Amino acid sequence: MPRPQYVAAIDQGTTSSRCMVFDQDGRIVSVAQREHRQIFPRPGWVEHDAAEIWDAVQGVVADAVTGSGIDFAQLVALGITNQRETTVLWDRHTGRPVANAIVWQDTRTDALVRSLSEHEELFRERAGLPLATYFAGPKIRWLLDETPGLRERAERGDVLFGTVDSWLIWRLTGRHVTDVTNASRTMLMNLRTLSWDDELLAALGVPRAMLPEIRPSAEVYGTADGGVPVAAALGDQQAALFGQTCFGPGETKSTYGSGSFLLMNTGTEPVASKHGLLTTVGYQIGDAPATYALEGSIAVTGSLVQWLRDNLGLISSAAEIETLAGTVEDNGGCYFVPAFSGLFAPHWRSDARGVIAGLTGFVTKGHIARAVLEATAWQTREVVDAMNADAGLALASLRADGGMTANNLLMQILADVLAVPVVRPMVSETTCLGAAYAAGLATGYWPDTDSLRANWHKAAEWRPKIGQDVRDSEYRNWRKAIDRSLDWSTP
Numbered sequence: 001m002p003r004p005q006y007v008a009a010i011d012q013g014t015t016s017s018r019c020m021v022f023d024q025d026g027r028i029v030s031v032a033q034r035e036h037r038q039i040f041p042r043p044g045w046v047e048h049d050a051a052e053i054w055d056a057v058q059g060v061v062a063d064a065v066t067g068s069g070i071d072f073a074q075l076v077a078l079g080i081t082n083q084r085e086t087t088v089l090w091d092r093h094t095g096r097p098v099a100n101a102i103v104w105q106d107t108r109t110d111a112l113v114r115s116l117s118e119h120e121e122l123f124r125e126r127a128g129l130p131l132a133t134y135f136a137g138p139k140i141r142w143l144l145d146e147t148p149g150l151r152e153r154a155e156r157g158d159v160l161f162g163t164v165d166s167w168l169i170w171r172l173t174g175r176h177v178t179d180v181t182n183a184s185r186t187m188l189m190n191l192r193t194l195s196w197d198d199e200l201l202a203a204l205g206v207p208r209a210m211l212p213e214i215r216p217s218a219e220v221y222g223t224a225d226g227g228v229p230v231a232a233a234l235g236d237q238q239a240a241l242f243g244q245t246c247f248g249p250g251e252t253k254s255t256y257g258s259g260s261f262l263l264m265n266t267g268t269e270p271v272a273s274k275h276g277l278l279t280t281v282g283y284q285i286g287d288a289p290a291t292y293a294l295e296g297s298i299a300v301t302g303s304l305v306q307w308l309r310d311n312l313g314l315i316s317s318a319a320e321i322e323t324l325a326g327t328v329e330d331n332g333g334c335y336f337v338p339a340f341s342g343l344f345a346p347h348w349r350s351d352a353r354g355v356i357a358g359l360t361g362f363v364t365k366g367h368i369a370r371a372v373l374e375a376t377a378w379q380t381r382e383v384v385d386a387m388n389a390d391a392g393l394a395l396a397s398l399r400a401d402g403g404m405t406a407n408n409l410l411m412q413i414l415a416d417v418l419a420v421p422v423v424r425p426m427v428s429e430t431t432c433l434g435a436a437y438a439a440g441l442a443t444g445y446w447p448d449t450d451s452l453r454a455n456w457h458k459a460a461e462w463r464p465k466i467g468q469d470v471r472d473s474e475y476r477n478w479r480k481a482i483d484r485s486l487d488w489s490t491p
Contacts, residue, residue: 006070007445008228009079009435010057012164013236014086014103014258017056019064020432021075024445026455028427030068032060039100044107047100050088053164054171072226078172079232079439081239081431082164084185087139089150089210090167092160099147101164102139107341109138110350112145119203126200128184128191128270128279130348134297136163137187137204144205157209165233166212172230173222178212179233180290184281189214191270191279194290216284217242218438232438234283236431237261240401241293242283243434244425245456247449250393254380255431256404258303259344262296262380264387264395275386276346285441285449294390296345296383300338301376302404307340308372314365322409325369332367333358335481336375343485346386353488357481373410377417378478384418397421401430408462415462419471426457 006029011018016036021029034056039047065072085104090097102108113131116123116138120131129135140161144151153159162170163182170176183189183196188206190197196211215221217238220231234242237255241263244253249267254260263282270279270292282293305318315321337343339352356371384395397420404410405424415422427433440446 003071003074005074005076005445007077007079007436007440008061008065008075009081009432009439010061010168011236011432011435012053012057012080012082012168014083014105017053017060018432019057019060020429020436021064021068021070022433022436026427026433026437026452028429030064030070032063032067034060042108046103046106048086048103050090050097050101050167053101054168057168072228075228076445077231077439077443078224078228079234079435080165080168080230081234081236081435082168082182084163084182084235084237085134085136085139086164087136087143088162088164088167089140089143090160092158095171098150098159099143102143104134106139107133109133109142112138112142116203122199122203123187124272126190126197127187128272129187130278132348135185135187137200137206140206141204151207154210155207159210160212161206161210162212165235169221169230169233172224175222176212177215177221179215179217180281180284181217181235181238182233183214185235191281191292194281194284216286218283218285218442220442229439229443231442232435234435234438237263237295238280238282238293239432239434239438240430241265241434242437243427243430243432244399244401245449245453246399247291247453250391250396251399252387252395253399253401253430256301256376256400256402258301258306260298260301260376260380260402262383262387263293264391264393266292266294266391268292271391273386273390275389276348277383277386277390278345283438285438294387296386298376298379298383299342299344300340301379302402304336304338304372304375305404307338308369314369319406321369321372322407324366325373325409327366328364328370331371331374332363333360334363334367334371335478336368336371337481337485338375339485342489343482345383347482349486351487351489352485355481355485357484358477373407373413374417376404376410377413378475380414381417381475395420397423399423399425401425401428411460411462412465415464416466417471417474419464419468422462423458424460426459
């Protein structure tokens with residue numbers, strides 16, 4: 001009798017690396033996880049050691065596979081999903097990073113980004129992105145400008161750039177490639193041609209010789225030790241879209257972690273946002289046309305709960321917020337805008353700072369806890385409204401995943417605020433699942449996307465319970481609180 005076969009996926013995230021092994025039904029067979037250091041050299045600077053990340057990835061793959069009694073020969077494919085925009089530069093000859101990786105949250109490129117303002121329309125039109133410190137292109141430019149001799153080495157092709165997917169694929173297979181979803185987060189790729197754009201490269205001063213080859217998201221890039229095909233790469237949020245099987249235009253997922261990311265499938269044509277969203281590549285399967293998405297990035301959601309725990313001490317564990325918020329019927333007139341480092345989509349206001357508005361003597365810690373959960377819901381509502389306006393589509397339901405979806409009260413608040421059903425899937429680890437699905441498609445483990453849809457199962461659903469008048473009134477108050485968060489910080 002033949003031994004069962006499996007697909008493994010590496011999820012290289014902002015704080016840890018995981019490996020999961022999945023069976024034919026998309027069920028988790030095993031999982032292993034290791035954290036890595038967060039390096040903060042100065043205020044606003046966030047770095048990772050790419051060599052440490054590689055060591056952690058090797059460890060979790062070994063733990064997840066052999067630790068569960070599976071032989072590497074039983075793996076038909078390995079997929080990769082990764083923290084996006086985080087920028088790694090390494091020496092082509094030694095394989096060693098030339099500096100610490102600059103993480104997506106890092107804001108050291110703020111002055112550089114402001115100096116590029118004359119190119120704002122070029123980046124929006126070609127790359128689908130606003131000028132922001134968030135993306136990889138300015139991070140590359142900063143490293144080239146600030147490290148003596150590095151630009152000359154990069155122009156010779158002796159120093160290579162990659163987002164974390166490229167770094168891992170290079171270590172695993174020796175190939176210097178990235179996929180379309182990660183390339184779309186650099187400010188250097190033309191969204192329509194899916195290739196590096198000479199005008200964008202010139203505007204940012206990035207040499208073409210250091211860039212990886214852009215490939216589809218589901219394709220065999222090479223083989224790792226043991227002969228396992230490395231067959232997929234997707235940025236983490238696009239992987240979650242894939243894992244939630246949002247394969248049709250208008251289908252939308254939201255991942256709730258430290259921050260939150262909503263992606264709406266918009267089909268095979270990029271939709272230019274007029275409402276503060278990002279236009280990005282959703283995925284590309286082999287030679288098929290790329291599927292595009294609109295994305296709304298929310299900076300602070302789950303990390304606000306952590307802040308309430310660690311900085312204020314109102315709760316002793318993140319899970320306690322549901323109990324505390326459940327002690328009151330509503331927010332008591334209290335609204336919390338968590339603009340700790342500005343507001344992301346749809347506002348893109350780096351001058352905003354956090355506010356708690358509407359405080360009276362009536363407000364208790366229960367009301368503040370409720371306002372913290374509602375902040376996630378109202379920020380989601382703003383992004384959904386922008387998506388509906390840009391895409392000309394009305395959201396019919398929201399597929400939610402990520403750690404915060406364990407909070408049932410939050411899921412109900414989301415349904416109330418959005419006025420649509422909110423659905424949580426059986427497998428909430430949709431980021432890893434999406435990378436596994438793409439790798440399995442590339443190697444024939446799964447025949448088509450219909451077979452992936454058949455694996456998706458609903459675990460729970462929440463439907464709206466409040467009336468439209470209450471919803472509208474609360475939204476007006478939220479917008480007033482947003483207004484009060486603006487114009488606090490000046491460059």
